[in-house]
């Protein structure tokens with residue numbers, strides 16, 4: 805879950821935020837890789853809160869930029885952001901207590917897949933539009 809330079813979209817502020825998101829996700833993966841018999845409940849709750857808070861901040865920053873330049877795909881992009889937040893909110897902490905490793909694995913897979921696809925496709929498309937508009 806390491807950040808790679810190929811993930812850069814060329815908008816500096818956003819790239820920095822994406823890097824931070826990858827950092828948080830990497831820490832979730834590290835938590836998963838710790839021995840399975842450990843009780844990770846508190847750490848998982850804590851890191852999910854951190855992820856949620858940061859992702860809300862980051863999505864807002866992106867959306868403000870999009871509004872500013874009147875990005876034509878603003879609403880479909882917004883829906884993707886909302887879906888992500890919803891999915892993280894739906895993460896069941898009661899379920900977690902019974903199957904921590906399995907839940908963590910699913911969470912890591914979801915975040916990794918979503919983040920890479922979203923950044924490479926949707927955020928890059930936005931960055932291309934910014935460049936076309938000379939922003």
Ligand SMILES: [Fe+2]
Nearest residue numbers: 866922926927
């Ligand atoms: Fe985005």
